[in-house]
Amino acid sequence: MVFKVGIVGAGRVVEQYHLPNLAKVSKLKVVAVSDLSPERAARIADKARAEKSFTDYKQMLNEDLDIAMICTPPYSHHEIALEAASRGINVFVEKPFSLNYESARELLKYADQVHIQPGHNFIFSSGVQLLRHLVQTREIEEHIGKIKMASLEFVVPHQFWKNVTKYQLSDPFGLAIDTGSNLLYLTDFLFGGAERYLHVTAVPGAFSTFSSVTAYLDTESGHRVKIRMSNVGFIPKLGIEVIGDSGRIQYTPLRQRTLRVITSGGKKSLGTTNLGKDYLLSSLEALHGIGVREEHEHFVRVLEGAEPIVGLEDGLENTRQLLALIAELKPYSSGIFSFKQASYPSVSIRRVEADWRLIERKLLEIIDGRATLKHYISGRKVYLKPNLCDRREMGFSVNTHPEVLRGVAEVLRRFTDDLTIVESDSGGGTLEEKLGGLKEVSRVCSELRIPIVNLSRVETTEVREGGLRLRLPSILLDPSASIVDLAKMKTHGNVKISCALKNMFGLISTKRKSIYHRRLDRTISLVNRVIRSGLVIVDGIVCMEGNGPLVGMPRRLNIIMVGDDPVSIDAVCCYMMGVDPYEVEHLRLTEEAGIGEIDLRRINIDSDGKYFFNFIRPFTPRALLGTIKSIPRVYLS
Missing domain, CATH: 3.30.360.10 (Dihydrodipicolinate Reductase; domain 2)
Structure with a gap:
């Protein structure tokens, strides 16, 4: 027996997927096509060698049909399926079955009369x-x-x-x-x-x-x-x-x-x-x-008496x-900053300009309103960790902006007399070489007379876990120390984003940090589990998109972010950059270890606007073009 099929909806799904596979099933024959567009209905009917085309599916259902194949947009699925089933016509309906569960359940009264199969081809x-x-x-x-x-x-x-x-x-x-x-x-x-x-x-x-x-x-x-x-x-x-x-x-x-x-x-x-x-x-x-021909063959077998694998x-x-x-x-x-849940980690976002006085004022407003942040830095030994990963300034998109560094330092000095800036040697040079190239950063440190400690020159403690062996500064493992994580918002070709958690990777004393790159996400997570920061500030004045963290493109946002949890800060950064935070392995690993929140609904966000920037991802065509353009800035500066 050959079963006669009437198709409702003559769009791309029918043309690309169903027609080629229906033609391979000898026991199915398309005899009619219906679509709101008479031109599309006629074209698909001609392609399927169907005898008739319609613009009203109810008229098509008056034909002598064995199967109604419903391939319309989802909001109309159950209405058409009900009409076909009520006429005793078997129904194949593309997923999702319906967008109204109670309405879809009306089909149950026809379950003993006709076979109704959803399009679950995979x-x-x-x-x-x-x-x-x-x-x-x-x-x-x-x-x-x-x-x-x-x-x-x-x-x-x-x-x-x-x-x-x-x-x-x-x-x-x-x-x-x-x-x-x-x-x-x-x-x-x-x-x-x-x-x-x-x-x-x-x-x-x-x-x-x-x-x-x-x-x-x-x-x-x-x-x-x-x-x-x-x-x-x-x-x-x-x-x-x-x-x-x-x-x-x-x-x-x-x-x-x-x-x-x-x-x-x-x-x-x-x-x-x-x-x-x-x-x-x-x-x-x-x-x-995939599986489309097989699901049509399954429909035929069920009509011939076989038990269904998938049904109503x-x-x-x-x-x-x-x-x-x-x-x-x-x-x-309703917008990614619509959540207000005070019991969860808090992230504050403010628009600023590259002016340390304005940055200082905005930071003070936030910290004065957050007792936990004030307590974390008041009268304590505070270590400020900026992002100084290269000796070239490159338009302030790679390293911490000097105006942000000064604004943050001025705020911290209001709460403590014991402030030290810390950074380590890296592939971008020794700390001394980096400060020699970063003239504006060096000027800020000199004017404020803040001591700078090279973490590659201090006593270290070895930390081991799962094959990882890290040398971390002993001074930062002191429970009385307060670590302020001054991060930079950037994309990263290896770990997708570089922000609060990644900035703490710079605490590792070893200069040749590339030895950790094969297990970079796990290394970042381990550092943040061993050394916890209770105050995180993100420099979003000039960020980087594309092939960061060094050869991407500058992106001026003019924002700062403040929080007490690096995981929540990074999660919010992901949303603003257009990155799924669950794609970022070190972020997921750190949350799984019990630190912070990734789920935005569990983060209390205090923002003076709605920010979404949709950064260019690493290794995309636009990112590669940006890298080519950045070569003079990176290597000739």
Whole structure:
């Protein structure tokens, strides 16, 4: 028997994914197409060799149809599905099933009369099927031990969203609706449905929707899962990683028949053994949608009497989970500085100019209103750690701005008579060489008569953890010492951002700090766990974007930030820069160690405006062009 299909919605999803795969299923035949645009309906009908085209889907449903395939924007899914089901027509509906859970449940009254299948195509990938089998049978433990965590990431760059309505970019929750629904049904299929969300973060973007969303959740079966979705990148990317006690398993769509197992003993593959053929076939199939042909074949088998792998209940559950995620995201939609929760770490942001007197006044206003900050520096031995990583000034975008340094020093001297500036030797030169090149910084220190200590010349204490061995200054390990972290806001080609946590990396006494670059994130986290700063100030007068921290492009923001927690400061910086804080490993590692907060909803933000700057990321075309332009400034200055 050949089943007659009527398509509702003649957009890109139908043309690129469904039509090529429907043509490969001999028991399915497209006989009618409906779309609000008569031109699109006629063109897709002609391409599908369908007999008729319509502009009213209800008229199309009057035809002799076995299946209604609904590929319209999500807000219309359940209405069309109800109409088709009420007429006794089987329904295939693209994800998400609906944006209204209670309305979607009306379909249950037709569950015994017709088959209703959501478009959860990725679960039909053989790699996903194999991974599900390993998880459910616990065979996965033979390869990687007990599951500790799973991570799913889906990146669909906005330039690939060429559908007619572009709801993914115009709706505030478009990213979650389109990309997030995929991640949620995959999570449900592999590890069980989302039972509760632990952390949810959203980063604003250049469009009405977010540029990225990250969520940590616990599933009904007891697994901890991280999902991340983004519309920033060059090419679409889907990845699944399961992390166990003794290894991890990875899946990517360009190796969709193969699971990659990585352990201390090496690497191996599960599934297809001909990896060259697998890459070739998978790449070609990905052009027309992973698992799309298989989900159509599954629909046919169910209509012929087979048990469904996915059905109405799965679509409803995906809707419920998606709406729960959207509820978590709603606070972000009103602006990233709308949260006021005094019991959480505090971050203050003020607009300033490059004038130390104005900076001093703004800092005093903040510190006078924060008793914990005043207590941290009042009458104590205070060490001020600026960011002096190179001997070239380079437009004040690399090192701490001298006006900020003076403003901060003037404030600190109001609270203590025992102030010392500390910095160490680095690849940018010895501290003495750096001060010799940074004339303005040296002038400030000289005028204020503040002693400067080279941390590469003092007594050190060795700190060890997990193969890391650090030499840290003993004077900073004294519990009576107060460390003021005067950071610079920059992008970083290795660790994504350089701000409060990264600035503390400069406390390591060793000059050749490049020996730590292979494990830089872990090193940064370890330093910040051993030496804690209770006052963090960020110099945002002239920042750096692109290929920071040295060869990027200056970005003037004219802001300062103040807080008592480097993790929360860096998290807020990430949001302002357009970076997902959960992408920054040293930030995540430090929070997991119990320091600070990454989730913006748990940070009390005191701001005199709404700031979002969307920095140019490292290694993008614009960043590379900026690096070329910066060469004279960096190497000829």
